[in-house]
Amino acid sequence: MKDFIKQFFDIKFWKFILVGILNTVVGNGLMFIFYNFTPIKDLDSVFSSGGYWVSSALGYIIGSIVSYILNKHFTFQNKEKGIKPILKFSLNIAVCYFLAYGLAKPFTLWILSGQSKTIQSNIAMLVGMCLFVAFNYIGQRFFAFKEKEETK
Template sequence: MGDFIKKFFDIKFWKFILVGVINTLVGNGLQFVLFALFAWDRYEWGVWLASALGYLIGSIVSYFLNKYFTFKNTEKGWKPILRFALNIAVCYALSYCIAIPLIKWICTANNFTMFSFTVEQFAGYTSMILGSCLFVAFNYIGQRFFAFKEKK
């Protein structure tokens, strides 16, 4: 078990975290700006649309940084791109299919809000934060062991 932990949290993990900080600034920054700028906070689909556009742009940045910097993957062609895209899609769907209903249920059941947001606005922003955290965890596992897995 100790060897697995050491391998899991090696230098690749820390590079992934560094790339993730960059992706967070780009992707999440864009998603929060879109959510607020276009008043998508009024609609449940606003979280989906703002987060999808943010993740699309962030994922493009992530692909190049993780392929060449984090995992030093030299594989050419469409296969790594397709594996990466599949990983991103699965991680995104899984993360937000958990985060949105969970946060909406918690906030509406308890009429919970902060900072003068409506319950719906607060639930939307909080869903994006939880979804982002879940996405990071799922995405690291998917990129490390599927999208850019080491050839033996």
């Protein structure tokens, strides 16, 4: 178990955190700007949580492009070429996104049931962001950019 923890929190983890800080500034900054300062929030009145989903999706699409480039080349130094790493990365992002934000929204609505929809959605986006980071590291490290094991 000690070896697993040591391997899990190696230099790749810290590079991932550094890239994640940049992704947070870019993707999540845009997510909150889209929700709070554009007409996207008005989608909440068209269909339940519409602005929440559109804002978070736009932020994550843009942040994911930055993440792919930096994590592929800087964090995991993945040499794989072609469409396969892009598809694996995209699948990982999609699964992590829907899992994180799908769990965050109902949980936050339940906890903050007496608050305004704007407060609930903003807090849900923060909770989703935290869940996404954890799920995404595991997915990128052990699926999208998994190192090929050397045969002995």
